[in-house]
Amino acid sequence: MLKRFVDSKKDTFTEEAIKGKHREFQGKFNYFVTFFAAFVGLYHIYTAAVGPPFAILFRNIHWMMIGVLVFLYFPFSKNSPKNRPQIIDIVSIIATLIIGFYLLINIQDIAGRAGAPTTTDWILGMILTLLVLDAARRTVGWPIVIIATLFLIYSYFGPYMPGVLRHAGQNVDRLFSFLYLTDAGIFGIPLGVSSRFILLFIVFGSYLERAGAGEFFKDLSIALTGNYVGGPGKASILFSGFIGSITGSSTANVVTTGTFTIPLMKKLGYKPAFAGGIEADASTGGQILPPVMGAAAFVMAEYLGVGYVTVMVAAIIPAAFYFITSYYMVHFRALKEGLKPVPKEELPNFWDVIKSGFYYFIPLVLLIFMLVQGFTATRSVLFAIISTIVISWFKKETFMGPYDILLATADGVKKALEVVAACAAAGIIIGVVTMTGLGVSFSTLVEHLAGESLFLGLLYTVIASIILGMGVPTTAKYIILATLVAPALHNLGAPLLAAHLFILYFGTDADITPPVGLAAYAAAGLSGAHPLTTSIEAFKMGITAFIVPFMFIYGEALLMQGDVQWIILAVITGFIACVGLGAAIQGYFVRVMPWWHRIILFIGAVMLMEASLMIDAIGLLLAGFVFAIEFIAKRKEENETAVS
Numbered sequence: 001m002l003k004r005f006v007d008s009k010k011d012t013f014t015e016e017a018i019k020g021k022h023r024e025f026q027g028k029f030n031y032f033v034t035f036f037a038a039f040v041g042l043y044h045i046y047t048a049a050v051g052p053p054f055a056i057l058f059r060n061i062h063w064m065m066i067g068v069l070v071f072l073y074f075p076f077s078k079n080s081p082k083n084r085p086q087i088i089d090i091v092s093i094i095a096t097l098i099i100g101f102y103l104l105i106n107i108q109d110i111a112g113r114a115g116a117p118t119t120t121d122w123i124l125g126m127i128l129t130l131l132v133l134d135a136a137r138r139t140v141g142w143p144i145v146i147i148a149t150l151f152l153i154y155s156y157f158g159p160y161m162p163g164v165l166r167h168a169g170q171n172v173d174r175l176f177s178f179l180y181l182t183d184a185g186i187f188g189i190p191l192g193v194s195s196r197f198i199l200l201f202i203v204f205g206s207y208l209e210r211a212g213a214g215e216f217f218k219d220l221s222i223a224l225t226g227n228y229v230g231g232p233g234k235a236s237i238l239f240s241g242f243i244g245s246i247t248g249s250s251t252a253n254v255v256t257t258g259t260f261t262i263p264l265m266k267k268l269g270y271k272p273a274f275a276g277g278i279e280a281d282a283s284t285g286g287q288i289l290p291p292v293m294g295a296a297a298f299v300m301a302e303y304l305g306v307g308y309v310t311v312m313v314a315a316i317i318p319a320a321f322y323f324i325t326s327y328y329m330v331h332f333r334a335l336k337e338g339l340k341p342v343p344k345e346e347l348p349n350f351w352d353v354i355k356s357g358f359y360y361f362i363p364l365v366l367l368i369f370m371l372v373q374g375f376t377a378t379r380s381v382l383f384a385i386i387s388t389i390v391i392s393w394f395k396k397e398t399f400m401g402p403y404d405i406l407l408a409t410a411d412g413v414k415k416a417l418e419v420v421a422a423c424a425a426a427g428i429i430i431g432v433v434t435m436t437g438l439g440v441s442f443s444t445l446v447e448h449l450a451g452e453s454l455f456l457g458l459l460y461t462v463i464a465s466i467i468l469g470m471g472v473p474t475t476a477k478y479i480i481l482a483t484l485v486a487p488a489l490h491n492l493g494a495p496l497l498a499a500h501l502f503i504l505y506f507g508t509d510a511d512i513t514p515p516v517g518l519a520a521y522a523a524a525g526l527s528g529a530h531p532l533t534t535s536i537e538a539f540k541m542g543i544t545a546f547i548v549p550f551m552f553i554y555g556e557a558l559l560m561q562g563d564v565q566w567i568i569l570a571v572i573t574g575f576i577a578c579v580g581l582g583a584a585i586q587g588y589f590v591r592v593m594p595w596w597h598r599i600i601l602f603i604g605a606v607m608l609m610e611a612s613l614m615i616d617a618i619g620l621l622l623a624g625f626v627f628a629i630e631f632i633a634k635r636k637e638e639n640e641t642a643v644s
Contacts, residue, residue: 022073023082033072034410040065041203041409048200048382057104059187062195064100066413066420067135068093073417074138092131099128103181110181117177125180126172129428132186136425139418141518144425144472147480151432158436164444167436178435185431189299190423190479198295198423198475199416200381205246206412207385208363210404211392216357217242218260223350226342230334232268233275235342236261237282237326244286245293249419249473250511250519253283258526266527269339273530276523277537281326284511284519284542287474288504289319291368294474298377300500303482308371314497314559317567318505318548321558321574321609325544328582336588359394363387419473426476433483443488450492457492458550461485462506469507470518477507489553497561498553505549512538540585544578551609558609573608573616580605580623589627590634601626 025033043065052058071092072085080086085093102124103110110121117125129152137145155175158167170178179185183192208214218239225234240261244253258279265275287294290312297315301308333339363384370380392400400408433439446464450457464485469477481503489499511519517535524534552558557566558574583589584602593601600622607619 023075023084026083029084033069035406037069037410037413038406040069041199041413044195044199045203045382045385045409048196048378052196054107055192056183056187057107059183059191059195060100060103062199062420063132063187063191063424064096066417066424067096067100067131069413070135070139070417070421071096073414074135076134076138092134095127096131099124099131099180114181117173117181119173121181122173122175122177125176125178128180128186129176132421132424132428135421139421140473143470144422144476147468147472148425148428151429151438154438155432155436164441164448165438167438167441170435175432175435179428179431182431184434186424186427188427188430189302190426190430190476191420193295193299193302193475193479194416194420194423197298197377197381198419199413200378200385201246201292201295202416202419203409203412204363204367204381204385204388205243206408206415207388207392207400207405208246208360210398210408210411211360211388211400212357212395212398213360213363213388214243216353216360219348219353220350220357222342223348223353226347227344228331228341230330230339231341232261232265233270233278233330233334233339234327236265236278237285237323237330240279240282241286241289241323244283245289245291246286249294250280250284250287250508251522252415252418252473253286254279254519254522255526257283258523262523262526264342268342269337271337271529272527273524273533273537274333276527276529276534277520277539277541278326278330279526280512280517280520280523280534280538281541282323283523284508284538285319285322285326285545287508287511288315288322288545290315291364291371293504296475296478296504299475299478300482300504304497304500306497307374308377310497312371314561315501317558317560317571317574318501318552321548321578322542322544324575324578325581326541328579329541329586332583332586332588336586336592359391362391419475422473422476423479426472426479429480430483439483439487442484443491446485446488447491450488452492454489454492454494454553457489458494458502458553461489461503465503465506466510466513469510472507472510474504474508477510478504481507494553495556498556498559501559502549502553505545509542509545512542514539543581543585547581547606547609555610555612569613569616573620576620576623577605577608580608580626589630591630591637593626593630597626597630 047058053061071089075082076086076088133145133148136148154161155170156172158169161167221235221239222231225231225238228234240253240257243257244250261279262275265278266272287296290297293315297311298308301311304311366387367380367384370383371377389400389405392398446457446460449460465481468480468484472480482500485503486499489502490496494502511517512535514532514535517538520535520538521531523538524531527534548558555570556562557570560567580601583593584598584605587593587598604619604622604626607615608623610616610619
């Protein structure tokens, strides 16, 4: 019975998430590994209900479990067998378990001799560091591994560093024991976040999918936008943005939702690069979309010592501008190229869709309600998971019995492997920063280069954020940047919350920024377009994310802070700016625009995003001038056509 059930269910990790990158087991071994993955998820759900063990022990157990799954599912190299583990995987698993159990068994003794590590301590710490780096390499690739390795080298060669980057240097015994045996290294904040929040939210997303919510929101997106100009692209923005908020990784979201959205867009006439760009843009935007924001909102609240609601509310207007601009990018591009909506006979009826699945909003509303009421993110997502199981019982075809729950849990845990491995590697970086004082030194360096200019500091921060954010999942990149870069911005005069949102935006922008843009590269693989061309399209689609952060640094009305009239002004002028940006970038408003109209409109749109009466007035005049002459020119062309 179990075999028939497992074989009949679609494992999204296997068939959609990262196909071809990981192993696919068969037979009894597949059942064993699936049940182990389910056990891992259920253990985390259990700790969410009753409370986790002591922090470093919980993070250690979390990593032991996840490490075993990483070395099982992700092969050592491209030439490794894809249907079974090999010797090096078994050795890595055994080493992971030995290191984990050593810490569990000897925790009292280790605490008693804090600051005096034994040879065994630092050797096991060094092995753990190598295992974490290998796990990150297998799952998310080389970028974060290279960054972490450079930080390790920096910790050892500190005396030879120039200027403010110089430090006393760390011996290998102190370095690796610190990374292993403290809650400021590998078992620090990043793994703490993944153990408490990230894994649970990804499992929640998997429960929603297995309960049928993914199909419902897909149909709802098409029903809402499909019969309009650019309908498939607009549906992709809604669907991928929503799902992307939960996944915690732009790239993982692209290869999950893009398997549906990209073929649909291509079928209706979208060029492959543009279809891939839309998907990459929406998936990346999901990382800054409340309420979840790829779990970064919860981490940010902890870093800042504020309530989650403060972060969520502040992120609403910037995220809205991002998606409104993307919407109009698709709209004007579709008009420009004559792209057709979804054929009427293929459109689902909106009210039929609502009637068939309105209850899928219940877990999301419950989640937001509990968060707003002050419940912890862990407790809130626990009740959201439970409510998802309950609503699955509303239909026979979506009924989640014990086996469904096990498989949904296993699927969610497997999807979380990449993010957790990246968080563990981020712990190495944070540990080195803590030991060497690099956070202060880096902030000092940025401040020194910027002088007293906040604007120059922002530009240096943009460069650092995009470089450090390449190839790293959302939460991990935020943690790295919050440690290294955010303090400098705050010292230069940026409001603290605005500074943290600024680095989150530009760290996320790395996923669509040429020449790398890993989310765009993943979309190119699905669309069949050239990766660089797709990255450029995604970059143009997401241009708002490169503008708005500068605006909310200088005008906190965009973060819903300050007087109500300024917030209202920011919303109104910002909406006009989003339309203007879409038209300027795509080169079309009511007709194809001359290049100089596009430049004037772009400048006007950017000025409209600044919440200042004088600048807004100038921006409105520029944008209004272009809109007016475009309408006049269009009317003239129509009259000439009618006459001829």
